[in-house]
Amino acid sequence: MVVHFTDANFQSEVIESEKPVLVDFYAEWCGPCKAVAPIVEELAGTYEGKVKIGKVNVDEAGEVAQNYGIMSIPTFILFKNGQIVEKVTGALNKDALVAKLDGLL
Numbered sequence: 001m002v003v004h005f006t007d008a009n010f011q012s013e014v015i016e017s018e019k020p021v022l023v024d025f026y027a028e029w030c031g032p033c034k035a036v037a038p039i040v041e042e043l044a045g046t047y048e049g050k051v052k053i054g055k056v057n058v059d060e061a062g063e064v065a066q067n068y069g070i071m072s073i074p075t076f077i078l079f080k081n082g083q084i085v086e087k088v089t090g091a092l093n094k095d096a097l098v099a100k101l102d103g104l105l
Contacts, residue, residue: 002044003054007063013054014079020104021052021079022097025070027059032091033074039094043101051101078104 005013005023014021024040026033044053058065058073068077068087076092078085078100086100 001048002041003052005054005056005061005064007061010056010061010064013052015082017052017079017082019050019052020085020101021054022101022104023077023079024053024055025058025065025068025073025075025077026055027057027073030073036074036091036097039092039097043094043097047101051104076100080104 003013014023022040022043024033024036026037040053040055047053056064058070068075068084072089074091075087075089076097077087085104088100092100
């Protein structure tokens with residue numbers, strides 16, 4: 001299940017998470033974001049219990065987007081133990097995302 005992160009819950013859901021976290025920064029109007037959305041949904045099911053996978057709508061969670069310097073979307077940030085492991089901008093295919101998620105484990 002994809003978690004929706006907001007300005008209000010980002011600290012508790014991402015930074016304080018005991019599991020690694022993949023955060024997908026997106027917007028409803030973003031074409032490439034819509035293209036990767038089904039992949040993110042599928043991987044959330046595949047990695048359930050191992051990696052927390054969620055999304056941040058940059059139009060609704062501007063504070064989080066600004067704090068992490070999100071200038072282009074989609075942007076993916078991988079966190080482990082509350083720290084950024086990797087930040088990637090642009091639409092990634094399933095294989096690329098799987099490789100990054102496996103690298104977190």
